[in-house]
Amino acid sequence: MDQQSIDAALRARAAKVIPGGMWGHQNATRVPVGYPQYFSRSEGCRIWDADGRSYIDYMCAWGPMILGYGDPDVEEAAARQRAQGDGLNGPTPRLVELAELMVDTVAHADWAMFSKNGTDATTACVTIARAGTGRRKVLVARGAYHGAIPWCTPSVAGVTEEDRAHLVYYDYNDAASLEEAAGSVKGDLAAIIVSAFKHDLGKDHVLPERAFAHAARRVADEADAALIVDDVRAGFRLDMGGSWELVGVKPDLSAWSKAIANGRALAAVTGNDRFREGARSIFTTGSFWTAGVSMAASIATITKLRNTDAVGLMSASGERLRAGLQAQARKYGLALRQSGPAQMPVFLFEGDEDRSLGSRFCVEALNRGVYFHPTHTMFLSAAHTSEIIDETLEITEEAFKAVAHVHEELAAKAG
Amino acid sequence: MDQQSIDAALRARAAKVIPGGMWGHQNATRVPVGYPQYFSRSEGCRIWDADGRSYIDYMCAWGPMILGYGDPDVEEAAARQRAQGDGLNGPTPRLVELAELMVDTVAHADWAMFSKNGTDATTACVTIARAGTGRRKVLVARGAYHGAIPWCTPSVAGVTEEDRAHLVYYDYNDAASLEEAAGSVKGDLAAIIVSAFKHDLGKDHVLPERAFAHAARRVADEADAALIVDDVRAGFRLDMGGSWELVGVKPDLSAWSKAIANGRALAAVTGNDRFREGARSIFTTGSFWTAGVSMAASIATITKLRNTDAVGLMSASGERLRAGLQAQARKYGLALRQSGPAQMPVFLFEGDEDRSLGSRFCVEALNRGVYFHPTHTMFLSAAHTSEIIDETLEITEEAFKAVAHVHEELAAKAG
Numbered sequence: 001m002d003q004q005s006i007d008a009a010l011r012a013r014a015a016k017v018i019p020g021g022m023w024g025h026q027n028a029t030r031v032p033v034g035y036p037q038y039f040s041r042s043e044g045c046r047i048w049d050a051d052g053r054s055y056i057d058y059m060c061a062w063g064p065m066i067l068g069y070g071d072p073d074v075e076e077a078a079a080r081q082r083a084q085g086d087g088l089n090g091p092t093p094r095l096v097e098l099a100e101l102m103v104d105t106v107a108h109a110d111w112a113m114f115s116k117n118g119t120d121a122t123t124a125c126v127t128i129a130r131a132g133t134g135r136r137k138v139l140v141a142r143g144a145y146h147g148a149i150p151w152c153t154p155s156v157a158g159v160t161e162e163d164r165a166h167l168v169y170y171d172y173n174d175a176a177s178l179e180e181a182a183g184s185v186k187g188d189l190a191a192i193i194v195s196a197f198k199h200d201l202g203k204d205h206v207l208p209e210r211a212f213a214h215a216a217r218r219v220a221d222e223a224d225a226a227l228i229v230d231d232v233r234a235g236f237r238l239d240m241g242g243s244w245e246l247v248g249v250k251p252d253l254s255a256w257s258k259a260i261a262n263g264r265a266l267a268a269v270t271g272n273d274r275f276r277e278g279a280r281s282i283f284t285t286g287s288f289w290t291a292g293v294s295m296a297a298s299i300a301t302i303t304k305l306r307n308t309d310a311v312g313l314m315s316a317s318g319e320r321l322r323a324g325l326q327a328q329a330r331k332y333g334l335a336l337r338q339s340g341p342a343q344m345p346v347f348l349f350e351g352d353e354d355r356s357l358g359s360r361f362c363v364e365a366l367n368r369g370v371y372f373h374p375t376h377t378m379f380l381s382a383a384h385t386s387e388i389i390d391e392t393l394e395i396t397e398e399a400f401k402a403v404a405h406v407h408e409e410l411a412a413k414a415g
Numbered sequence: 416m417d418q419q420s421i422d423a424a425l426r427a428r429a430a431k432v433i434p435g436g437m438w439g440h441q442n443a444t445r446v447p448v449g450y451p452q453y454f455s456r457s458e459g460c461r462i463w464d465a466d467g468r469s470y471i472d473y474m475c476a477w478g479p480m481i482l483g484y485g486d487p488d489v490e491e492a493a494a495r496q497r498a499q500g501d502g503l504n505g506p507t508p509r510l511v512e513l514a515e516l517m518v519d520t521v522a523h524a525d526w527a528m529f530s531k532n533g534t535d536a537t538t539a540c541v542t543i544a545r546a547g548t549g550r551r552k553v554l555v556a557r558g559a560y561h562g563a564i565p566w567c568t569p570s571v572a573g574v575t576e577e578d579r580a581h582l583v584y585y586d587y588n589d590a591a592s593l594e595e596a597a598g599s600v601k602g603d604l605a606a607i608i609v610s611a612f613k614h615d616l617g618k619d620h621v622l623p624e625r626a627f628a629h630a631a632r633r634v635a636d637e638a639d640a641a642l643i644v645d646d647v648r649a650g651f652r653l654d655m656g657g658s659w660e661l662v663g664v665k666p667d668l669s670a671w672s673k674a675i676a677n678g679r680a681l682a683a684v685t686g687n688d689r690f691r692e693g694a695r696s697i698f699t700t701g702s703f704w705t706a707g708v709s710m711a712a713s714i715a716t717i718t719k720l721r722n723t724d725a726v727g728l729m730s731a732s733g734e735r736l737r738a739g740l741q742a743q744a745r746k747y748g749l750a751l752r753q754s755g756p757a758q759m760p761v762f763l764f765e766g767d768e769d770r771s772l773g774s775r776f777c778v779e780a781l782n783r784g785v786y787f788h789p790t791h792t793m794f795l796s797a798a799h800t801s802e803i804i805d806e807t808l809e810i811t812e813e814a815f816k817a818v819a820h821v822h823e824e825l826a827a828k829a830g
Contacts, residue, residue: 088462099433257702
């Protein structure tokens, strides 16, 4: 990045007024050198950084964008609601319409509640499970991300032992470890929380195995505990009925956020009647949780996702991208390991332990106009048409060529 | 409320798809019968319920509205940003501009971070204090509201003992109790958290005493702990530099939300350099925390608040309302106890232990077009001009007349 760039100037100013220059997952020190920190514009599946360079975007704002930035149907619904009112002294009728739509859309749902962050939703699920069962222990998969407050944040800074006193860990897709964890807290099990699929940072992504998913359902039932699916990251990209419809398991509670309003701040909890009283009994709220505009946007988003088979389109585009990348990697003698659902892919290079090859490949793509992430789940949207995939593949061809060259040089030097 | 009303029909539908029909502080079962649950429109200082009845609004969406609903300057800034982009793969330049503006505006602030809920901000303050000090205990005033997740929610449903293991309680404005609480956790004190003023639900509101505020600062300093002011509810209504500027005390950390973006979902933490490293070290984040539109709205809001002496206007309007209500109450032989800052008032009737008189008065005002809250902090905005106050007082005159009549009848019956 040019030292005189707008991005560099903004970073220098930010260093003074924001601790560490930036917090959380969007801190550009978490992506390779050369990636921009600041962005200025978006349209369809494209974003522009602060210096005006445009990219085909495979992060979709880290998931929230699912129909395309500025989708006209969503924007129209949001603008119509804005003209009426957003946050008021109580909800707008959009709350009821959206709750009905979630119940109609999500297979396990008898009811819905809304909030703003994915963390609000996962935290509410756990609290509802505890309130509904009168028990305390929650089984969590090792390495899974469920949010960023002390009970679940991946960091330990500022976290006390007591914040996680009632968490017990198991391994994703390992039914025996789940049963062992449940056995260790007999009589005190409130909930099992599972991600829609295993999407740990920097690791191959793994879909839930059917046997594991059914074991999770059985273990929860035997203990009369809640099965919680954390669908914050995957929600409405894999299955409109909820991601675990793919393995034939209905959770008791699900946490939603990211894509449900095509980018506007909204989160949701859906639940079944078994946990209705638990949900009613807790006190959770926020100043903006009933605001009408994000709910109007969500209604428009979900309706359009349903009516256009967006899941099918995203999956097909993801498969097209995956096949193209695989062929290119082979052509240039690089072993690319692609995993996760096609519409939420991650790709890692075989043997690239320090991620230097992956980083280099992503920077080469970035410099040619494609925004990938080298270690995190990526996201496709309904705006990623087959034409966009083909445009992407023309760029990745050049990126592969560039890194194959470097790769060979390095191999020669090492030899 | 008419059984055939739109509000009643929405409530009936909600009862099926939302646990208890509604969650949290906006549940209309928490206000007297006759209050609407659903709202459909807003403009300036007025809101309309779902059945089209309009009210002069003294809740301001429970605080977020501070310049008037649909303030043209804020809406223009937000619309301009929306046309460029909202949530992207990283922040927009608005992040830096807003952080600089917060640092320039808030007296104690060397830096700022942003999130979505007041609870996000209070939780981050506590986490930063623990990270920065390496200690655990947090002193909290009995009965104070600091948010709605397990460590702080007023309910106990779904909360475990460990969620509050490191909280120690003191009494607001009681320096001795604060010192005693600090003494009980010697060597392990991370923070003291105080509300901007004592605004507990259903109680007279009490401003911080100067001696108490300075004692809080001293106790924190002696223990090398953080003094946190929770300015979520009061922020930018009492003093643009932070509410404790009024008592001459600078906190280390402050939590902000509600009014900072005139209704759009935004929260902030501001801190001093002593806690910059603690803030840098924690991992807190959310999918929508860097979205540009709410930040553009916040920049426009803060700029306008500063340029128009909104605090002075709100205070003057609040005093005009208070004086008018006091004169009317006296005229009708009712003992009205008004407390809190004039721009964030609460009023309770003397001897009205079951709140029946207060509820009746509020319903009489509601039915004539003024939306008060019988037990919670109310809020004035810059749109509450002296003309609006006078219009309000014409209505409250009638409301007092109505309850004085009932009051006398009841007194006669009782006699």
